[in-house]
Amino acid sequence: MVSSRESSAVRRPSDPGLLILTSLADGPKHGHALLKDIETFGGVRLGPGTLYGAITRLEEQGLIEPLDAVDRRRPYRITALGSEQLRVQIRSMRRLTEVASSRLGQTSGAHA
Amino acid sequence: MKRRSPSDRLLRWYPAAWRDRYGSELSALLDDVRDDEGLSFTRTMAVRRAGLVERWVATGLVGTARGDAQRLRAGSIAVLCAWSLMMVAGASVAKASEHSINVLPVADRALAQMSIDAVAVAGVIGVVAVVIGAAMCVPGFVTFCRRGGWPFLARKMTVAVSSTVVSAAALVGLVGWAHHLSSSQRNGGSPTYTTAFVALALVGVFTLVAWTTVAVAAARRVELSRSILRFEAALALVVVCAMTVVMSGTLTWLVQMTLHAPSFVRGSTTGGVSTMWAARLVATVVAMVVAVAAGLLGAGRVARSWRLVDAND
Numbered sequence: 001m002v003s004s005r006e007s008s009a010v011r012r013p014s015d016p017g018l019l020i021l022t023s024l025a026d027g028p029k030h031g032h033a034l035l036k037d038i039e040t041f042g043g044v045r046l047g048p049g050t051l052y053g054a055i056t057r058l059e060e061q062g063l064i065e066p067l068d069a070v071d072r073r074r075p076y077r078i079t080a081l082g083s084e085q086l087r088v089q090i091r092s093m094r095r096l097t098e099v100a101s102s103r104l105g106q107t108s109g110a111h112a
Numbered sequence: 113m114k115r116r117s118p119s120d121r122l123l124r125w126y127p128a129a130w131r132d133r134y135g136s137e138l139s140a141l142l143d144d145v146r147d148d149e150g151l152s153f154t155r156t157m158a159v160r161r162a163g164l165v166e167r168w169v170a171t172g173l174v175g176t177a178r179g180d181a182q183r184l185r186a187g188s189i190a191v192l193c194a195w196s197l198m199m200v201a202g203a204s205v206a207k208a209s210e211h212s213i214n215v216l217p218v219a220d221r222a223l224a225q226m227s228i229d230a231v232a233v234a235g236v237i238g239v240v241a242v243v244i245g246a247a248m249c250v251p252g253f254v255t256f257c258r259r260g261g262w263p264f265l266a267r268k269m270t271v272a273v274s275s276t277v278v279s280a281a282a283l284v285g286l287v288g289w290a291h292h293l294s295s296s297q298r299n300g301g302s303p304t305y306t307t308a309f310v311a312l313a314l315v316g317v318f319t320l321v322a323w324t325t326v327a328v329a330a331a332r333r334v335e336l337s338r339s340i341l342r343f344e345a346a347l348a349l350v351v352v353c354a355m356t357v358v359m360s361g362t363l364t365w366l367v368q369m370t371l372h373a374p375s376f377v378r379g380s381t382t383g384g385v386s387t388m389w390a391a392r393l394v395a396t397v398v399a400m401v402v403a404v405a406a407g408l409l410g411a412g413r414v415a416r417s418w419r420l421v422d423a424n425d
Contacts (some may be wrong), residue, residue: 030137030141031137031138031140031141031144032140032141032144032145032148035141035145047155047158047159047162048138048141048142048145048155048158048159049158049159049160049161049162049163050158050162051141052134052137052138052141052162053162053165053166055134056130056134056166057175069136069137071140072136072137072139072140073137073140073141073144074136074137
C-alpha cells in the first residue's frame with residue numbers, strides 16, 4: 001500500500017552546506033541561530049558537530065565569512081561567491097522540480 | 113586546577129589547529145544546545161565523530177580541503193605507517209618460516225621456498241625504498257631543525273633513540289645467551305629464553321613505532337620541493353607493491369604449509385592445535401592485510417593527487 005508519509009528512500013534536500021547558505025541568505029547568524037532557523041524552514045535538526053563541519057568547509061571554499069565574535073558566538077555571513085553557488089543550486093533544484101512536476105502531471109493524465 | 117567543562121572535553125576530539133580557530137564558538141554552541149534541550153548521548157557521539165573526521169581531514173588523507181601537495185604527502189605518510197606495520201608482521205613471518213621448508217616433503221618445497229624468497233626480496237626492496245626516501249628528506253630536515261623545528265621532534269627523538277639503545281643492548285645480551293643454549297632450547301625449550309625473546313620483540317616493535325612517530329612528525333613539517341614530493345610519492349608506490357608481494361608470498365607459503373605440512377600450521381605434531389601458535393599466525397596475516405589496506409589507501413591518495421601536483425607546477 002502506498003503511504004502519503006515521506007519515504008525514507010526519498011528525502012528532501014538536507015545537505016548541511018546548502019541549508020546553511022539558505023539560512024544565511026537573509027542575513028548573518030551564529031551557530032545556535034543557524035540551527036534554530038534551519039530546523040524551522042527545513043525541518044532538519046542538524047547536530048553541532050555536523051554544523052561546524054559544514055561551516056569549516058564553506059569557509060575554506062570562501063562561500064561564507066566570519067564576522068566579529070560576540071561573547072564567544074561568532075556570526076557568519078554569505079559571500080558573493082556563496083550567493084552565486086546558492087543560485088546555481090536553486091536553478092538545479094528548480095529544473096528537477098519542473099521535470100518531476102511535469103512527469104507526474106503526464107502520468108496522472110495517462111491514468112485519467 | 114581549572115576543571116574542564118563538558119563542552120571543552122568534547123573539543124579534545126578535534127585537532128589542535130581546528131580548536132584554535134573554531135573551538136570557542138563550538139563550545140558556546142554546545143552550551144546553548146545543552147541549555148535548550150540537553151545534549152543527548154547520540155548528539156555527543158556525533159560531535160566526537162565530527163572531531164575525528166576533522167582529524168582525518170587535517171592529515172590530508174580524506175577530503176579535498178588540503179592542497180594537492182599536502183594530499184600527496186599525506187598519502188606517502190600513510191604508506192610509511194603501513195610499511196612499519198608490515199615490518200612487524202614480516203619479522204613474525206621470517207621467524208615462523210625459519211625452518212619450515214625442512215618440514216615439507218622434498219617434492220612440495222619449490223613453491224613454498226619461492227614464496228619465502230619473494231617475501232625476502234620484496235622486503236629488501238621496501239626497506240631500500242624507505243631508506244632512499246628518508247635520505248631524500250635529510251636536507252629539508254636539517255633546514256627545518258635550523259629554523260627552530262627541533263623542539264617539535266626533540267621528545268619523540270629522545271624516546272626513539274633511548275628505545276633503540278635498550279633494544280640494541282638487549283639484542284646483544286640475548287645473542288650472547290643464545291650461544292650457550294641448544295637449538296631446542298632456543299626454539300621453545302627454555303621458557304625463560306622464550307620470555308626474554310618475546311620481551312625483546314616487544315621492545316623492537318616499540319622502537320619501530322617510536323621511529324615511525326618521529327618520521328611522521330618530521331614528514332608533516334619538513335618543507336620539500338614538489339619534485340622531491342613526487343619522488344617520495346613514487347617510492348611510496350614501490351613500497352606498496354613490495355607490501356603486496358610480501359602479503360601474497362606469505363599467504364602462498366601458508367597455504368603450502370597447510371596443504372603439505374598441516375602439523376606445522378597447527379603448531380603441534382600430536383594432532384592438537386597450539387593456540388598461541390595459531391593466534392600468532394592469524395595475527396600476522398591480519399596485520400599484513402591491514403597494512404596492505406592502509407598502504408593502498410595511501411597509494412590511492414598519491415595516485416589521485418599526482419596528476420594535479422604535476423599540472424600545478
